[in-house]
Amino acid sequence: MRKVAIVSAASRQEEKMLDNEVELMVPLISKVREETGLDQTEIGFTCSGSSDFLAGQAFSFVMTLDAVGPVPPISESHVEMDGAWALYETWVKFQMGVIDTALVYSYGKPSPGSLQDVLSTQLDPYYVAPLWPDAHAIAALQARHLLEKEEISLQHLADCAVRAGTVENHEEYYEQQILADPLRPADCPTYADGGVAMILAAEGKAEELCEKPAWITGIDHRIDTHHFGARNLSTIPSAKKAAEKAGVHKADIDLAEIHTAYTVHDVLLRKELNLPLNPEKSSKNHPIKAETLMASGLLRIAEAARAIWDQEANRTLAHATSGPLMQQNLMCVLSGEKE
Amino acid sequence: MNPEERLSAPIVLEYPFTRTTGPVIGAFMTGLREKIILGIKRDDGTVLVPPTEYDPVTSKALTEMVEVGQTGEVTTWTWVENPRDQSPWDSPHALAMILLDGSDTPFLHAVLVEEPDHMKTGMRVSIKWKKETEGHIQDIEGFVPEKENHA
Structure with missing residues (x-):
């Protein structure tokens, strides 16, 4: 697999934001581009995650592309999912060998509606x-x-x-x-408006853009049935499978940034993944305190990368979830070493 | 700017398409209209309620529909003190997973009791149908404790 790293990230979360989605994303996207010195023409692929249901409008993400600047034309995609899945799509694009750099972002602004x-x-x-x-x-x-x-x-x-x-x-x-x-x-979660932007780069480029790139050494996502009754509520098979495929347990995890908006999900997922119930290092920004639909998962990945940049940890796990009863789960293992 | 002077227009979020429910969900809905509950047999012989066209675990196509009972057991529940505006129920009620006799998967519906103290996992409940049924999950008004329904 081609080595890909996260080299820059920026985020913002507030309980009630007056800025619209474009105004929210402009400073975040500008920040990661400035930090890496890349302008949009030097970014091979741009991928975002957001919810049309939340915006109350079909193709709402097209408006938010104004925050990127889509002229001259850019190569771009979108998922109606948390940005963690936009990152997965981008990672696949890297594996296809067609890009060396990418911008991934996602956002959610639930405060105007229900x-x-x-x-x-x-x-x-x-x-x-x-x-x-x-x-x-x-x-x-x-x-x-x-x-x-x-x-x-x-x-x-x-x-x-x-x-x-x-x-x-x-x-x-x-x-x-x-x-x-x-x-x-x-x-139960307190909902927040917010967004995340990050830059990814492939081996050879990542080292130029970041002193200590956070290398993606494993990434996988799985889904369980939407049929509540057909699920065993005691377990999360998709999370276990994704963790196994992403190689979570191949070595020690220094910090786990898990996307659990309910205490019950947090405890259950920790048990399922054999993570400590009372970890020494814990998330500074737990999703129960600020849950942003479509951004919380990508934010976990950004936080897990930050721990590596700041040399607080060398091998971190980021998890994202979506759907009722943690139906879909994504696991991303980051490391300071290319492995 | 005075809020009343602001230019505004309503946004109506809608799905302006019609869908067919297909041979399995459609049969289940027709069953509701006839006041019966249909499940579907899986390869291992267990019965999935409500039914889907495919096995949610193996993805195999399923076709054999079977009728299940109208009484069952609460497997887990929560209490809704303040129903939301869109809720089919106006008064406080329980939402529960209910395992009908003859079925192997519980499904979500309401249990109509007055207070949470009347709820217990494992309690027996039976369907209370609406007088008029039209082939919709809301044809079931809810579930009530088994004895109460017989009274």
Whole structure:
């Protein structure tokens, strides 16, 4: 496989942003281009991730291309998914040998509308969506299953909430009123507007653009069925499979940036991947505190790369998820060494 | 600028196409109209409810539809204290995964009880149909505790 590295990233998240999507992305895209000294004509491929459902408009990503500057014409693609999957498409493009540099970005701006409605419309259109369950209720179904089977405990959830910073301590957690039985507000995400931009480069170019490139040594994504009842709520087969294919466990992981917007998902995924439940190094910016549809996954990859640039870690894992009950999962292993 | 002077137009998010539900989902929907629940047999003999045209795990095409029971067991649940505007239910209710007798996969629907204390994993519930059915998942008004429905 061709060696590809992340050489620059910029991000922004706020609970309620007044800027529109273009105004949000211009400074981020400009920053990564300035940091690497590349102008748009020197970037082989541009790929983005966003949600038309969130924007309430078909092909909404075309408008956001104004933030890139698509003249003279650029080679460009888009996924109606988290930017982590735009990064995957870009990685495949690198493997095809047709590019040496790429710009990947993604964004989501849920504040003007109702994100819960958007998430409901993405459920099975015949069997589930007409019942309008919200995302918290669906996470709660899995939480009760895991708690009653004693596969996780309330203590696990409280620990995770403290680690994520949604509460100060256990007392505060247990005092909270139930939001979506058995979940408390501290178990559920606060939604944020936000975006991420990053530059990727292939071996030979990456070393010129970055002092310590974060090399992608493994990347894979898998999906489970959308049929809730056909899934065993105790496990996440797609996450395990993606981790195996990405070689997550070939060596120690110094830092895991996992995209889990609920405490119950955090605990379950850590168990599934044999990651420590109370890690020494933990994300500075847990998605439970700021979850941005379409950007949180790519942001995890940016944070995992940053840890390598800053020499806080040498081998990191970034995870992205999408869909109800963590239906789709992507694993990306980054390393300071090319391996 | 005075907010009332701002130029504005409504955005209506719509899906202006018609779809057919196909031989399997269509049969299930027709079943609902007739007040029966249909599942589909998988290669291993288990029954998938609600049915899909393919096996969600092996992707094999499935064709053999079978009727399942109208009573079953709650496998997990949550409580909805404040139903959303679009919700088919106006009052607080449970959302639950319900495993119908004769089926091997639970499916999502409401359990209509007054408070969460009346809910318990493993409880037996049965379908309460709407008076008028039209071939829609909302033909099921919800599930109620088994004894209550017989009363």
